[in-house]
Amino acid sequence: xxxxxxxxxxxxxxxxxxxxxxxxxxxxxxxxxxxxxxxxxxxxxxxxxxxxxxxxxxxxxxxxxxxxxxxxxxxxxxxxxxxxxxxxxxxxxxxxxxxxxxxxxxxxxxxxxxxxxxxxxxxxxxxxxxxxxxxxxxxxxxxxxxxxxxxxxxxxxxxxxxxxxxxxxxxxxxxxxxxxxxxxxxxxxxxxxxxxxxxxxxxxxxxxxxxxxxxxxxxxxxxxxxxxxxxxxxxxxxxxxxxxxxxxxxxxxxxxxxxxxxxxxxxxxxxxxxxxxxxxxxxxxxxxxxxxxxxxxxxxxxxxxxxxxxxxxxxxxxxxxxxxxxxxxxxxxxxxxxxxxxxxxxxxxxxxxxxxxxxxxxxxxxxxxxxxxxxxxxxxxxxxxxxxxxxxxxxxxxxxxxxxxxxxxxxxxxxxxxxxxxxxxxxxxxxxxxxxxxxxxxxxxxxxxxxxxxxxxxxxxxxxxxx
Ligand code: UD1
Ligand code: MG
Numbered sequence: 001x002x003x004x005x006x007x008x009x010x011x012x013x014x015x016x017x018x019x020x021x022x023x024x025x026x027x028x029x030x031x032x033x034x035x036x037x038x039x040x041x042x043x044x045x046x047x048x049x050x051x052x053x054x055x056x057x058x059x060x061x062x063x064x065x066x067x068x069x070x071x072x073x074x075x076x077x078x079x080x081x082x083x084x085x086x087x088x089x090x091x092x093x094x095x096x097x098x099x100x101x102x103x104x105x106x107x108x109x110x111x112x113x114x115x116x117x118x119x120x121x122x123x124x125x126x127x128x129x130x131x132x133x134x135x136x137x138x139x140x141x142x143x144x145x146x147x148x149x150x151x152x153x154x155x156x157x158x159x160x161x162x163x164x165x166x167x168x169x170x171x172x173x174x175x176x177x178x179x180x181x182x183x184x185x186x187x188x189x190x191x192x193x194x195x196x197x198x199x200x201x202x203x204x205x206x207x208x209x210x211x212x213x214x215x216x217x218x219x220x221x222x223x224x225x226x227x228x229x230x231x232x233x234x235x236x237x238x239x240x241x242x243x244x245x246x247x248x249x250x251x252x253x254x255x256x257x258x259x260x261x262x263x264x265x266x267x268x269x270x271x272x273x274x275x276x277x278x279x280x281x282x283x284x285x286x287x288x289x290x291x292x293x294x295x296x297x298x299x300x301x302x303x304x305x306x307x308x309x310x311x312x313x314x315x316x317x318x319x320x321x322x323x324x325x326x327x328x329x330x331x332x333x334x335x336x337x338x339x340x341x342x343x344x345x346x347x348x349x350x351x352x353x354x355x356x357x358x359x360x361x362x363x364x365x366x367x368x369x370x371x372x373x374x375x376x377x378x379x380x381x382x383x384x385x386x387x388x389x390x391x392x393x394x395x396x397x398x399x400x401x402x403x404x405x406x407x408x409x410x411x412x413x414x415x416x417x418x419x420x421x422x423x424x425x426x427x428x429x430x431x432x433x434x435x436x437x438x439x440x441x442x443x444x445x446x447x448x449x450x451x452x453x454x455x456x457x458x459x460x461x462x463x464x465x466x467x
Contacts, residue, residue, distance in 0.1 A: 001096050003116060003174065005045035006085040008198075009033055009102030010053025010072040015226045021055030023102040024062055025231055028238040029262025029280055031062055032225060035105040035238075042109025043116050045098060049085045077195025078171075083184040086177075096122075097180050099198060101171040103225045105234055111217045112172065118213060119174040125211035126202055129170040131222040138226065139168035140199050142214050149212040151203030156192035167214070169199060170222040179205065238263070254292075274309070283313075286320070300330070303338065316348075319355075337372075354397070368393040368407075371415065377403035384409045396431060 013022025023033035033050070040048055052059045053072040060069055070088035072081045082099055096119050098112065111129060118127045128149075130142045140152045141162050152169045153162050175183075183204045187196040206212045225231050242263060243256040250269035253259050258275035261267065265279045273285070274292030281299040285291055288305040300313040303320035311325040315332035318324055323341040333350030336342060340353040343360035351365045354372040359365060361378040367390050368382050380401050382393040386409075393407045396415035401407070406424040413419065414431030423437040 001120060001122070001176075002046050003043070003096035003098050003119075004089060004177070005040045005043070005048040005098040005100065006082055007033070007036060007040060007048065007050045007067075007100050007102050008078055008081045008085075009059060010051045010056070010081050010084075011075060011103075012054045013103070013226070016228055016231070018228070021059050022225070024055070024059060025225070025228075027105040027225075027231070027234050028242060029264050032105040032234075033059065033063060033102045036100055036102050036107060037063065037067060039107045039109045039112050040098065040100055043098065043112045046095065047089070049088055050102070051081045051085050053081075077189070077193065078198040079184055079187045079196030079200060082180070082198045083196070086181050086184065095177045097175045097177045099173045099175065101224060104171060104223065105225065106221050106223050106237055107170075107172065108221050111221045114215050114217070115172065115174040118215060122176065122211070124176055124179060124205075125213075126173055126175050126205045127213045127215060128173040128202060129217050129222065130167050130214040131170055131217055131219045132166050133168050133219050134166070136166050136168045137163075139224065140171075141165040142167040142169055144214075148206075149202065149214050150206050152199035154191060154193075154197065154199065167216065168222070169202075169214075170217070171224060173198070173202070175201065175205075259292075295325075340370075365393070367391065367409065368395065370395045371397035371399060373397055374399040374401070376401045377405065377421065379404040380407065381405075382407045382409055 009023040011022060016022050016025065024031045027035060048067040050067050050069050051072050052069050053075055056071055070085055072084045098115060115127050115129060138155050140154045141158055143150045143153055143162060183201045187200050189195055191197060202212060220237060223230065223234055225234055239260060242261050243253055243259055246267050247253055251267050252272040255275040259273050260278045262280045264281060265283045267285045268287040270287040271285045272290045276294035277292040278296045283297045283300050285302045286304040289302045290307050291302060292309060294310045295308050297313040299315045301317045302308055303318055303322060305320055306318045306322045308318060309325040311328040313330045316330035316334040318336045319338035319340065321339050322336045327344050328342050329347040330342065331349035334348040335352045337353060337355045339356040341358040341360060342348055345362045346359050347364045349366040351368040353359060353370045357370040357372060357374045359370060359376040363376055363380045365382045366384040370376060374395050374397060383406055384390050384393060391409035393409045394412035395401060396413055396417060398416045399413045400418045402419045402421035402423060404422045405419045408424060408426045411425055411428060413429045416432045417429045418434045419425055420434065420436030420438065423435060425435055425437060429435040
């Protein structure tokens with residue numbers, strides 16, 4: 001029997017204490033709901049309906065096309081949400097209906113496929129996923145008698161004996177579409193929350209003597225996220241998966257527990273990550289690069305064999321063999337070509353540092369080009385903002401910018417030109433020239449001892465007067 005999928009994502013997520021719709025909270029850099037949808041899509045449903053309600057617009061915008069949406073205008077429980085989806089489907093009967101909550105980001109396609117496979121030739125009955133948890137509190141419990149599933153009781157509605165049951169309901173089911181609509185219609189909100197519970201359908205089906213199977217899966221895939229503490233746990237678990245997969249592919253990760261990699265990031269084999277790496281967005285770490293300790297990189301590329309440590313990279317490209325850090329900020333539009341360097345306390349924005357050029361210490365360069373092989377002395381700054389506009393600085397190939405040069409943009413320094421240390425450069429410098437802008441040095445011989453002598457005699461005179 002083919003199946004359609006219904007993903008429940010309309011709830012408030014009240015227990016998250018957050019304005020962001022619960023299913024958009026991120027696990028490894030992606031909304032929880034995206035992880036759930038990946039697992040659902042892996043079972044190849046004929047259609048996927050996402051039930052949205054609270055923050056519907058934000059959810060639709062974040063998830064985008066590729067699924068169908070329907071709106072649950074009032075949050076009347078998981079049973080009601082499922083009912084809304086069936087009404088939207090209209091012809092959902094005759095197929096299996098896979099129901100999955102949107103707040104279980106660790107679920108896998110393999111686990112859901114077990115539901116589909118088990119239910120494949122059933123004409124009636126339900127298959128659900130369960131797990132044995134050391135701490136089952138908060139979850140619905142699977143009530144069995146002699147191994148047969150009788151139904152599900154919610155934590156809040158459970159009596160003391162039922163609370164001690166450690167087998168929990170993962171919230172994922174494969175129902176027969178033909179039966180489901182009728183069963184949902186007969187639900188009553190006679191529970192602690194006054195809601196229509198989809199879990200009660202399981203009891204109805206079992207009560208009719210139809211087959212109900214609960215497939216016990218590993219606890220690592222079932223976590224339902226209702227609080228920020230549970231979200232942090234899920235992130236830790238997702239991280240372990242990701243880091244484990246990378247190590248299996250040949251990435252050296254010095255301390256997996258202190259390495260934070262979004263699922264959207266690529267790390268190539270042969271790279272090494274020291275502790276404190278936070279790699280986010282579309283970041284790519286290439287083969288042989290050594291990153292960290294303590295690097296935050298978002299939407300950035302780190303080239304083969306590059307070395308980056310104690311630094312922040314946002315929308316930056318670091319070429320092969322480059323050297324970045326410690327304490328370097330590379331802001332959007334920064335391109336370090338191969339073999340170049342951005343050293344300690346250097347901030348670069350929208351700046352291209354061409355091959356083998358060096359910006360080794362204490363500089364700010366914005367809206368600039370540093371020509372191939374040029375050297376930018378310590379303390380050099382591009383004065384790129386005149387209070388109204390951002391202006392460009394162009395430094396030619398092989399130029400030598402003296403320490404503490406202020407490059408007042410727009411300005412260009414020719415190939416092979418030199419600027420004197422401490423100069424404020426306001427005019428273009430021709431290729432090969434020296435530009436120096438500071439007063440001539442004056443030498444006054446014997447000044448220091450004469451000054452000391454003057455001081456001492458004045459002091460003695462003053463002391464005499466006081467006596
Ligand atoms: C639910 C199950 C519980 C199970 C647990 C697994 C019920 C009654 N309980 O509890 O047995 O152990 O999941 O994680 O189903 N939603 C809607 N509309 C609503 C209410 C909820 O779309 O009116 C959505 C939520 O956005 C969420 C999902 O349904 O994604 C589950 O709701 P939630 O409130 O998290 O249920 P739990 O208390 O976790
Ligand atoms: Mg939940």
